[in-house]
Amino acid sequence: MDLIESYAQDLQLMRKTWTKVWVMGVIVTLAMLPWFASEHAVYLATLVAMYTIGVQGQNLLIGYTGQISFGQAGFLCVGAYSFGHLSRMGVPWPLALPAAGLITALFGVVVGFPSLRLKGPYLAVATLGFGIAVYQIFVNSTLLSGGRMGLAVTKLSPLWGLSSVNLSYYLNFGVALLFTLATYNIVSSYLGRAFVAIRDNDIAAEIMGVDLARYKLLVFAVSSFYLGVQAGLYALLLGYLEPNMFTFSETITFLVAGIVGGLASVEGAMLGAAFVVVVPFVFSGLKQAVPALFGTAVILVLLFEPGGLAGCWAKTRAYFRQWPFR
């Protein structure tokens, strides 16, 4: 029996005891991963956590607010190089990381301006233009990109007896956890409602008093902030940067994660991030097959389960909740 006694209770992040138990279980298991998993598995989990951040940000923009953007690679490039240059100037990473996010957010606002006029595919093309322009600028400017050798970035050094692999894992896992929590909080607030209202019916939203320009620019800023932070973590993990890391195929990876995981779902963003990290790893001996697998997955999702992996997950849960009465 599900009895709600107050509105505050109804607005909790996790209401049911059972949900609290298994979510805590998952978090504790992930926190102990380095104890029982191989170093390689920990590294993969680091990448999944990192991608979760950016895909979560993309999801706020595309999934919740319905602003189709193809500029992800451009934002990642701006974020990663902001972090790289700041770190080379001697800014410590705990400061450079949010700073990279903020600089990217600023670019997000600028790129968001066309969204005040353009919708759907037209907006997508405008943002695609941004992504390509950023890539071209970096390829053609050795000052920005660090030239042929790439831009070297200081990596994390081992700390508190943790190996650098484990340290990177905890850093990415912790940041991903924070961003995921923030996303849950945002989408269940007045902000999330305004975003979804713009996606579902922008005219009605405006007539109900939602300032479209403000919220569209805000969601561009917020989503770019997420991408910028992911890119900073990426630079910190790899230790060097080159423009070729940020081609259009990176945008495609993000879109695949968004669609396969399930748009407008926080769990979907996590599952999608896991998908685009784990599939290329499993098929690492067969690299040419990865784009085809991504494409097939997207088509299967669009045909059979538009809710993506998150939709499957929700249906499974509903099934067991009602079992055996079906």
Add this chain to the structure above:
Amino acid sequence: MALLSIDNLSIRFGGVQALSDIALEVQSQQIVTIIGPNGSGKTTLFNCISAVYRPQLGRILFYGEDLLSLATHRVAQRGVARTFQNLRLFMHMTVLDNLLLGRHIKFNKNPWHAVFRLRKEEIKHRRVVEELIDFLQLEAYRKTRVSDCPYGVQKIAELGRALALEPKLLMLDEPFSGLTAEEKHEVAYLIHEIRGRFKPAILLVEHDLRLASTLADTMVALVSGKKVAMGSPPAVLNAPEVVSAYIGGA
């Protein structure tokens, strides 16, 4: 001073003069119904008032302020809410969230409260919305996605969303269309109740002349974008232009 006073309002789309030289006053707490055949400009009039369309000529004063100088979302802040002839709900949100979105202008909007899950404001507005849900008898559909609700419920949810804004002027565009006879009576009764309880002025567009005249204090008839009659319901219904527009099939 009239709550809403429209003067010399004209708007054309290419070759179509959708409204010409409309003048209209609505007093606070008054119900004004607008009748007229299809295409006579009723919805266009609503769209001008809610700043979706920008008329070429005229003034729309609300509490003495010209609504035409405002951005669309600011009109809501002045206390104007409406429903749509063809529903414009947020289809993937629950009924509850649709009504909460109706409170948007009343929220103390602090993004940090959203990010850190400080929910005082949410709870405050949830209380107001729950009262509305009670009043509109939407309890059973509170957490149902609007797209999964029956049409009649969707219409009431849209009415609820408009009421959540606490409008001084409530505009209802064909609130009875598509409803069964029974639902029509329910909605007519609701409108009557809304007037008694929330005391907004109501501008109402309706096809059904009988329903329109029972609810109206004042009636306005539009034909091809022109105001052909205005006054008490019986007087308007008997005006020769109205009779010929409806019976003559103009």
